[in-house]
Amino acid sequence: MNQRTIAKQLVFNGYGIHTGKFAEVTMSPLKPDSGLIFRSSTLTSRYFCPNVRGTERGTEIVFTDGSTIQTVEHLVSALTGLGLDNVLVEVDGDEAPIKDGSARFVVEQILAAGIQEQNKPKNFFNLKKPRQLTGSGKFILALPAAAFKVNFLLDYTHPVVQTDVYSFEFGKTDFVQEIAPARTYGFQEEIAYLLQHRLARGATLQNALVIGAAGFSQALRFPDELVRHKILDFIGDIAALGALPQAEFFVYKSGHIFNQQFVKTILADA
Ligand SMILES: [Zn+2]
Numbered sequence: 408m409n410q411r412t413i414a415k416q417l418v419f420n421g422y423g424i425h426t427g428k429f430a431e432v433t434m435s436p437l438k439p440d441s442g443l444i445f446r447s448s449t450l451t452s453r454y455f456c457p458n459v460r461g462t463e464r465g466t467e468i469v470f471t472d473g474s475t476i477q478t479v480e481h482l483v484s485a486l487t488g489l490g491l492d493n494v495l496v497e498v499d500g501d502e503a504p505i506k507d508g509s510a511r512f513v514v515e516q517i518l519a520a521g522i523q524e525q526n527k528p529k530n531f532f533n534l535k536k537p538r539q540l541t542g543s544g545k546f547i548l549a550l551p552a553a554a555f556k557v558n559f560l561l562d563y564t565h566p567v568v569q570t571d572v573y574s575f576e577f578g579k580t581d582f583v584q585e586i587a588p589a590r591t592y593g594f595q596e597e598i599a600y601l602l603q604h605r606l607a608r609g610a611t612l613q614n615a616l617v618i619g620a621a622g623f624s625q626a627l628r629f630p631d632e633l634v635r636h637k638i639l640d641f642i643g644d645i646a647a648l649g650a651l652p653q654a655e656f657f658v659y660k661s662g663h664i665f666n667q668q669f670v671k672t673i674l675a676d677a
Contacts, residue, residue: 414521421504427609430500
């Protein structure tokens with residue numbers, strides 16, 4: 408398997424789910440071994456720990472001056488899920504556009520621009536031994552494996568959603584059809600809290616599923632759309648290892664902060 412970039416530059420724009428601010432994204436091809444590079448005005452930062460930070464409701468890329476671009480996990484998931492290794496992502500704002508809350512729009516833009524295979528073998532992160540992290544009711548276990556695989560277990564005590572499990576394997580599961588369309592979600596009872604914490608200010612019924620006591624705000628795209636979205640997020644988050652890991656992950660109730668803690672744990676003893 409060789410490295411990949413996009414065949415030509417692409418541009419799109421939209422509003423951020425947390426800031427509600429408008430931003431334009433430009434993705435451009437990069438040469439082999441460049442990695443995924445973010446650019447904000449004059450600064451660049453590789454999507455690689457410790458330049459990647461998990462927050463309560465998203466993942467952000469951090470620049471040398473301390474500035475950030477928020478909610479980049481769906482863009483990175485789209486790039487990683489499509490097997491792209493070397494792409495420059497310029498964002499002229501504080502937050503990546505949320506579009507419909509999934510990675511479908513970005514994936515469509517990338518597929519329309521085309522994928523260019525490059526003349527160097529793909530780099531993988533080689534996990535040498537099992538690693539695990541437990542805490543705050545969450546758990547991640549990674550085992551060395553031939554391919555990247557994620558098994559996610561979602562577990563809520565809620566009248567509408569309880570337990571869901573889904574497994575994704577890179578190269579086997581169809582990322583475009585099975586993962587990219589799964590939308591972000593939130594619970595009705597969290598909305599006041601999120602707004603108080605200056606989050607979800609750009610959230611609408613067009614860019615997030617809301618779960619209330621009576622059911623979902625919109626029709627689901629998959630019966631298990633929530634756990635598929637958690638896998639979408641996990642793919643974007645684990646890419647902070649700097650390359651797709653050759654490992655199988657068992658993930659229980661994790662989120663962005665815990666995912667990045669796990670990335671740090673692995674890299675501290677790689
Ligand atoms: Zn997400």
